[in-house]
Amino acid sequence: xxxxxxxDNITKxxxxxxxxxxxxxxxxxxxxxxxxxxSGSGKTTLLKILAGLExxxxxxxxxxxxxxxxxxxxxxxxxxxxxxxxxxxxxNVSENIAFGLKIRKQSPDVIKTKVEHMLAEIGLEExxxxxxxxxxxxxxxxxxxxxxxxxxxxxxxxxxxxGALDAETRVQMQELFKKLSKKMKLTSIFITHDLxxxxxxGDHIGKIELGHFKRYESKQDFYDDVDSGAQQEAAFWKQxx
Amino acid sequence: xxxxxxxxxxxxxxxPIAFLLLLSLGRNWPYPELLPxxxxxxxxxxxxxxxxxxxxxxxxxxxxxxxxATVTTALAFIxxxxxxxxxxxxxxxLLAYIPYVLSPVILAATLHFFFIYAGISGNVSGVLLAQFFxxxxxxxxxxxxxxxxxxxxxxxxxxxxxxxxxxxxxNVLLPISKNALLLCFFQTFLVSWFEFxxxxxxxxxxxxTLTVRVFSFVxxxxxxxxxxxxxxxxxxxxxxxxxxxxYIFATETVI
Numbered sequence: 453x454x455x456x457x458x459x460d461n462i463t464k465x466x467x468x469x470x471x472x473x474x475x476x477x478x479x480x481x482x483x484x485x486x487x488x489x490x491s492g493s494g495k496t497t498l499l500k501i502l503a504g505l506e507x508x509x510x511x512x513x514x515x516x517x518x519x520x521x522x523x524x525x526x527x528x529x530x531x532x533x534x535x536x537x538x539x540x541x542x543x544n545v546s547e548n549i550a551f552g553l554k555i556r557k558q559s560p561d562v563i564k565t566k567v568e569h570m571l572a573e574i575g576l577e578e579x580x581x582x583x584x585x586x587x588x589x590x591x592x593x594x595x596x597x598x599x600x601x602x603x604x605x606x607x608x609x610x611x612x613x614x615g616a617l618d619a620e621t622r623v624q625m626q627e628l629f630k631k632l633s634k635k636m637k638l639t640s641i642f643i644t645h646d647l648x649x650x651x652x653x654g655d656h657i658g659k660i661e662l663g664h665f666k667r668y669e670s671k672q673d674f675y676d677d678v679d680s681g682a683q684q685e686a687a688f689w690k691q692x693x
Numbered sequence: 694x695x696x697x698x699x700x701x702x703x704x705x706x707x708x709p710i711a712f713l714l715l716l717s718l719g720r721n722w723p724y725p726e727l728l729p730x731x732x733x734x735x736x737x738x739x740x741x742x743x744x745x746x747x748x749x750x751x752x753x754x755x756x757x758x759x760x761x762a763t764v765t766t767a768l769a770f771i772x773x774x775x776x777x778x779x780x781x782x783x784x785x786x787l788l789a790y791i792p793y794v795l796s797p798v799i800l801a802a803t804l805h806f807f808f809i810y811a812g813i814s815g816n817v818s819g820v821l822l823a824q825f826f827x828x829x830x831x832x833x834x835x836x837x838x839x840x841x842x843x844x845x846x847x848x849x850x851x852x853x854x855x856x857x858x859x860x861x862x863x864n865v866l867l868p869i870s871k872n873a874l875l876l877c878f879f880q881t882f883l884v885s886w887f888e889f890x891x892x893x894x895x896x897x898x899x900x901x902t903l904t905v906r907v908f909s910f911v912x913x914x915x916x917x918x919x920x921x922x923x924x925x926x927x928x929x930x931x932x933x934x935x936x937x938x939x940y941i942f943a944t945e946t947v948i
Contacts, residue, residue, distance in 0.1 A: 505849050525852040526860075532853045534846055542868040552854040555864070603855060 454517065456481040456639050457502075457607055462511035464497055464663075471497050475511070475665040477658060479607070482637045485667075486644060486654025488680075494663040495643045499609045502641070503532035515606060531605040535612045537592035539584035545595050546571070546580045552603035570598040573632060590621035594628065601636060608640040614649070626652055647685050710927065716920030736917050747906065751925050754886065754903040757817065758929070761824045762882035766874055769832030769881075776833065777840030786837060789830035797827050798890035808895055815899040823895040824888055828881040835880055839873040875940075879933050886929060 455478035464472040471494040479485055489495035500506040502513060504525035513520045520528055539548050546567050553563045571577045574594040584592060593613060600608060613629075614622045626649065633640065642653045650657055657674040658667040668674040675682045717736055719729030740747050776785045792800050801823055805814065813819035847869065851861040867874075889904045896905065903926050910919035 500849075503849075503853050505853070525849070526855050526857055528853070529855075530853065532850070534850065536843075536846070538843070538847055538850050540847065540851075540865060540869070542871075551851075551864075555855045555860055599854065 453480060455479060456483075456516060458512070458514040458517075459502070460512040460514070462498070462501060462508050462513070464494070464501060464506065464509050471663050472501075472508075472665075473663045475660075475663070477665060477667045479639060479641065481639055484633055484638065484640050484642055484653060484655045485658055486642045486650035486656070487658045487660055487665075488645065488647065488650045489643065489660040490645060493660045495660050496611055498660065498665070499532055499611050499641065499643060502607070503530050503609055504528050505532065529603075529605050530607045530609060531600040531603070532609045533596060533600055533611065533613055535615045537584075537589070537596035539587075539592055539595055539599075541584055543584075544580070545576060545582050545584075545587070548584070548595055549598045549602055551599055556603065566602055570602050573635075574598045574628065588621075589617055590625060593617065593625055597629070597632065601632060601638070604636070606639065608638055610640060610642045612643055612645065615644075622649075629653065647681055651682075710931075713920050713923050713927070716916060717924050719917055719920070722916075736921050739918060739921065747922060747925070750901055750903050750906050753817070753900075755929065757821055757824065757902060758882050758885040760821060761828050761885040762878045765825060765828040765832040765881040766836075766878045769829060769836050769877060770870070770874065772829075773833045773836035774840050777837060778845075786834070789833045789837075792827050792830050797888065798894065800826065801891040801894040805894060814895060815897040817900055819895045820892050820900045820902070823891050824885045827888065827891060828884045831884055832877050832881050835877045836870075836873055839870055844869070875937075879937060882933065883930060886926075 457479035459478070460476050462472055462475040463470065475494075475498060477485075487495055487498075497506060501508045504520070504523060508521065515528065515530070525532075540551065543551065549570055550563050550567050553566060558566075567580075568577075571580055574597065576591060576594055576598075579587065579591065584595070587595065596613075614625050617625060630653065632638070642650070644650050644653070651671060651674075656667065657671060657680075658665060659674075659680060660666075668677065668680075674680050675686075715728070715732070718732040718734065720731045720733055720735060722729040776782055779785060795803070804823070804826070808814040808819050808823070811819075813822065844866075847865060848861055851865045852858075856864065887904055888902070889908060892900070892902050893905050893908075896902070901909070903922060907919055907922045907926055910916075910922055
């Protein structure tokens with residue numbers, strides 16, 4: 453099967469520091485790839501290059517077999533979501549969700565229907581008229597998701613989206629993402645530094661360390677790799693049995 | 694205690710205004726009387742006299758300050774963004790303080806030769822340019838903090854959601870920067886409105902703004918006309934303060 457996203461030998465340096473070394477991998481349609489990486493490993497730079505927000509020094513990015521290197525971010529249909537929800541502060545919940553549709557000049561009736569549907573999906577129908585500062589962290593993150601999903605992006609890039617949430621909200625958001633991801637057949641790259649979250653969210657696991665990317669064939673492969681940290685994590689929890 | 698402080702604060706604002714108004718109505722104020730001997734609207738009739746040109750001066754000053762503030766705000770918005778994204782941000786911001794380190798009058802004295810050479814000394818375009826030299830760095834300083842990490846992330850997010858640069862500017866950056874832009878406009882308007890030394894030097898007496906006229910009346914020891922001109926001088930800043938309080942602080946956007 454032809455991959456949706458094909459990354460080939462992406463390299464990026466800032467000054468004398470090389471942050472990505474010949475990163476190559478493929479992403480199938482409807483696949484969620486979890487990528488583990490510590491701070492400074494180059495994961496955010498990788499996502500920003502894929503979104504068109506940073507320019508790679510070398511390598512090729514292809515989406516549906518079309519070279520994307522010189523395509524501006526607004527033409528890629530790849531949405532990059534930050535750790536912070538970053539809602540537009542001057543727009544209410546409905547208007548935030550409708551943002552991408554308005555940009556695409558869809559009719560008001562279509563926008564209204566789609567926004568209502570999306571509000572129901574994220575369980576925020578009651579909060580449609582609220583402003584961002586009136587929402588909790590989890591609610592803001594839901595709106596941020598809805599705003600991205602409503603435009604049906606080809607690829608969704610999530611940069612530690614639940615990193616700032618408390619444990620309980622984090623679990624709720626993970627469940628919501630999994631539900632929506634399955635329902636909307638999303639193709640996404642999910643960056644996290646949480647091993648359990650990576651295993652829960654991803655169909656496949658990748659790891660980025662000091663700019664070098666490694667994709668595991670299966671979750672078992674990931675577990676078997678001593679350097680992945682999975683065995684140490686399992687051993688830690690086993691001591692309480 | 695709080696109430697007393699509030700009254701003191703209100704008095705400190707309104708007493709000078711009331712006193713200016715009283716003086717502008719005054720006639721015949723011999724020493725050692727506490728107040729003028731008589732009050733009339735005669736001084737205010739001076740506004741309508743064709744040879745006084747006080748109203749023309751008021752509108753000329755208003756025009757100059759609005760133009761300086763508008764151009765400064767627009768250019769400072771663009772410049773401050775480029776500076777904020779530059780790796781030399783701190784060094785470039787230091788340059789913005791140079792006119793204030795030198796002081797506007799010294800800057801004007803330094804540049805006066807070039808104004809004469811360009812043929813714009815003593816005319817409105819020269820005064821506009823001179824005031825712009827002072828207001829522009831101030832505008833950059835005010836707007837520089839707007840371009841923080843979060844603003845940049847919002848701008849990038851808007852683009853990945855499908856907005857072009859223009860759509861991002863119109864639909865995102867402009868609305869979220871509204872308060873910063875208004876603040877910059879008001880501040881640079883006030884810098885231009887109350888500017889004296891630089892305007893006097895570059896205007897060489899041919900371009901008389903309201904602030905320059907107030908000083909002229911004071912130098913002539915004409916306190917009644919000085920008070921009258923001062924009443925006009927404080928009118929736009931008071932309107933700006935009212936707009937600021939009514940429309941900006943009331944609708945502050947939470948980023």
